[in-house]
Amino acid sequence: METHSPVTLAEIAELAGVRRPSVSNWRRRHADFPPPVGGTPTVPLFDAEAVAAWLDRRTLPRSSATAPDLPENAPCPTYGDVFRDGLRLRAITATDGRPSDAVLLDALTALAESAVSSTASDKPRQETSSYTRGAHLHLTRLAAEIGVPATAEKLLGTAQRLRTSWASTVTPPAVCALVAGLVQELADGIDDLVVADLAAGSGALLAALLLGGGKPRAVQAAESAEELRELLRLRLRCHRFTDPVIVPDAMGPEPPFTDADVVLADPPFHPSEKAESHDHPLRWAERIVDCLGPGGYGFAVMPEWSLYTTSRGGITPAVVRVRDALLRRRCLRAVIQLPRRVHPFLTGSELALLILTPGGGAPTITMCDADRIAVRHGAPGRAGWIAAWARETARLIGRARDRAAHPELCRDFRPDHLLDDRPLLPSLRLAPVAGAADHLDTTAISRQAAAVAFAPEPVSVAEWLSRLETAPRVTPVHHERLGNLIRSGQIRLLPGHRIPLGRLGTRGQRVYGREELTGERAVGDRRIDPLVLADYPAASVTEPGDVVVLPEDGLRAVVDEAGGSVLLFPVQGLRIRAYGELRGPNAQALGREARLRLRPHQLAAMISSRRNARRARGSLVRRVDLHSLEIPVLSPEETAELDHVMRDLALHTENLKRRLAAIERLGTDLAAGVADGALTLRVR
Template sequence: MTDDATVNAGDIARLAGVGRAAVSNWRRRYDDFPRPIGGTSSSPLFSLREVERWLRRNGKVYDVPLADRVWQGLRTHADDLRLGETVAWAGAFLLYLRRDPSGWRRLQRRADLTARLPAAVEAACPDLPGGPGDPIDDAALVRSLASLAAEKGHVEAFEYLCERYAETHSRRLSVTRAELAELMVRLVAPEGGTVFDPACGIGTLLLAADRHAPGKLRLIGQEIGTSAARITAVRLLLREVPARVVAGDSLRADGFAGERADAVICDPPFNERAWGYEELIGDPRWEYGLPPRGESELAWVQHCLAHVRPGGLVAVLMPGTAAGRRAGKRIRANLLRAGALRMVATVQPGGPDLWLLRRPDVGERPPSQILIADPGRDLDVLERAWAAYREDPEGVRPPNGCRAVRIIDLLDDEVDLSPARHRPAYAGFDLAAAFATARDRFREVSAALAAGVPDIDVLTERADLPATTVGELAKAGLVTIHHAPFRLIVDRGDVPVLTAEDVAFGTPPSGRTFRGAGLVTVEPDDVVTSYVTGEVTARVITEGGAVLGPQLSLYRVDRKQLDPHFLAGFLRFAGHLNPPRGHSGSSRLDARRARIPRLPLAEQQAYGRAFRQLVFLEDTLRETAALGEELIRLGFDGLSVGLLRPRN
């Protein structure tokens, strides 16, 4: 692989597991720290190999993983403006390896590898938009890519590159949040048939559709950027998903004209004035009205409806302002009258909103109500509300946070569908029942607070206890320390992942990843430390089976000599005294130097019970606060609209 791979200060910090400030300090303190070989004065670039040699020379031994070497090689091979093309070609090469392994075995030994490789890749990948693109002419980098595929598998190797690409270009790439993508798919995607994304980006929504019904869906997509379209195609084809992706402007140059899918999912670009207004004035897709020049999102909505069969569903993300802007009221009114628009829901504060639509069947009677929802953080509410609405649009009683609004009441001078305007979104019985449940639960949980205070003696003088360190306990075999893999995908897969937030808030494992080498499986009575929003937490795990998430550390104790709750309490205290100084919002606690009292097991267990009660008290206080907020909100809403009444 090329010796010219470069890294910036942030890359060095991430690879060495330190903060950026530490890298800046090294540059000031050590005269032999590598000199920049490129970049700018504010963002210098360093030779990866020189940095690695310096780390070893100064006792900071850290072997850069192969995946990181490949990524840095790709970044060095192309400037940032062409990085997407390079990643796309790397994906095409991985697809070639998957499809023609014997051809690669013959070709890799040849001295003229880089001269012959482009034709081989192109022949193996005829289904990529515009072909595989400009090849990588670095034979060492190409061979490293092949080694990465052998190490991780073709799919995981490319997913790693895509993840790093999305991180690097986070300001240029718009990637739909994973949980939102999964929700959109669950709401509208069928168990079989065709799903279309006309603004597919790098494939987030289409991949979510494949996870929804693996191998049962035909996936089609279009993306204006050729490199992004290629990346999407590779991600799908490496999984052997029946897929077709084209490059081009969906509004100006529809790559699937006349084709109708069973469902459409879309996260289109927002606020684009140059979307083709003048040249598309007479376009037949505008069944509900010509989109105003400043309402490109309403062009996307109608484009999606034009590509779904009668009775098919559309899920499209929209800016919050699209629900109430005056310029778009005529189209919103027409969508309502026709029964095409079925739900408008806010999916995060400040937007975007999620619009769910259904292409009407010929002669079908439109519903008299639309769902309008503002569920807060509980997006699962939308699934329950949508299922109830589809079963009975006229008599639906949606859950709290959602409201069935008569369409005739919305057809006024504004046709404002903004969810915030239509709160409180409760049916009378639902609000009353929710208030009663929240009140009773608040009383029950708050009553448990007093019982959660541990019985602790107050001393007049500090008790000095003989102590050791976690490092010494580890050397003696009383504690085994494990860390999660540095890079771990936590938003897809079938293996549950314990995240830092789960540890901090005492919730079940919320992440997902794929099976593979290096995963650390959590067992009951393991102590796991996390560092979230400036707070160190050390928690004893009660249920095993999940794997350790990024930036977490696990301490497995010999129960015959060490109580886990005792250890967790003192680890937390050590973290408060010396919090981690990570380069991100979540970092590991280095606890080897944490001081742990030397006590007999029986005394450890007494401390452990006290620490456990404090953790219970903390969790109960958090739950009480959340219940109190909901109780207050329900109370104000119910009293204000006449669904609750104070007692005399």
């Protein structure tokens, strides 16, 4: 008879694989829930065996990630089964003051020994100072019930709870499930194949393939950390692989493996500063291609920035050169944009999965937005969420007929069409782009609606609308990134400041915050006293013509005509340096105004255009890096005309708030047409 210490409500939730509120609901709604046996009123303790017996009456839903795949009529496991497994794992991995890494390694060693000898009996193990007889009994009983491989995976699943030194580097379960599904879909499993992992770590990706069924001909791995190589060796022994090839370095002068059928890599995360360095993430993609045999498939987990970075000011970063080389060699089979929050530790960084083939093996490249697929299946943590979106993504990648039915989620592209120095992100490539005819129709409709809305107003407004003309652009338009203009000094970036709302009042200098740019508060309602502003020496004020930007919630931008305003975070500002010189006494005589290629209202319109607003979609915090926005390069004459149109438009919008919806729609459509290079503007 196994005995366990009492458990708290939080421990019941953890051991049963549910959330803490679920246990509270069980206790409140069911009178037969076991009563407390100790503790305090705020932290009661419950008998573990009584809780397990009560949970035996509650079966797992078949969609739950905890429930195994069973035949349709087979009985489903209960929460009691999961709870008891959790109790055993807790007993097996009890640290008793010892390092958690050593505890887990001892448990895996004992389990691997039983796997090699093909015995998982209750034969007592000689008690040592590092591994007790009781823990060994729990381990052998669990292995006898669910098998050695499943027990090993359950043990390693406790790494995060035990806070092992390598827990934060484990490949997320969602990515493991997706890769396993893709291998099954593309390579029809791993039976009699050679499988290699170039950045194996603790072996999560390899284990996902091995648990998926099938017996590979050989398993190869590379890992630089000695302790993880030992852990990986034990893990593979638990899966009945006694002689895996494990090397310490995958990035040496020569590939560590050749002619592999499936090659994996989830390399250490690299920040975006590595874009200019030779040590960038896409080096791993190149090495995967070097290790692949004919007809093989490679899978590489990459930070999203490695696909987003483009050339800057005529300089091509190393990561872009390698990406273009992979496209030209036709080594990219697919690019999958992974869901947000897919990695529990890299919560602020988004990831993508590359599917690679040997050179010349990919006539087309499939772009798949798995983030949109995952959103359709609910929020992360929902029962069956991982299995649902991973299964649908693998199906779309593997079947052309399904891709044709869902082009907004997954579509094929020719490699030469992707060599245009634009981000290689599926969310951007799959976004629908309106053509010139669409822009002409949209702006005509919105202009007519605005004219009707302004009919009761002064005739000057209606006349201005009637004089506004649009025509298809004849010459192509070139786009320039806002980041290039900032780095070259043509535009200065003004940060927003964190000033407590309690220090704002109704007198002093006006402020621009989120509420002002979203329309919740009128500009000027909130102000800050100059004496209060003096307490924030880093806070600067705007100048006339500065563009005020809210880089989230749809990218909003307005022009501060008067200046003297204070920006509140997350609002930022952009100052056109050349525009400030126009306020000088000799600006007109020098002809500076006629040569301007950037003007405030033109810049604000292009920033808030739909072209740039798409770049905010899918971001974890719904924000976008201003440096990545694109602005069309126009002639000085067209710049002045566009700025004049946008200036008048903003003036009418400000003066006629009751017609706000109609006039804003017109401005949005005009900016969209110009930004996409479909329209040119002039006033008769």
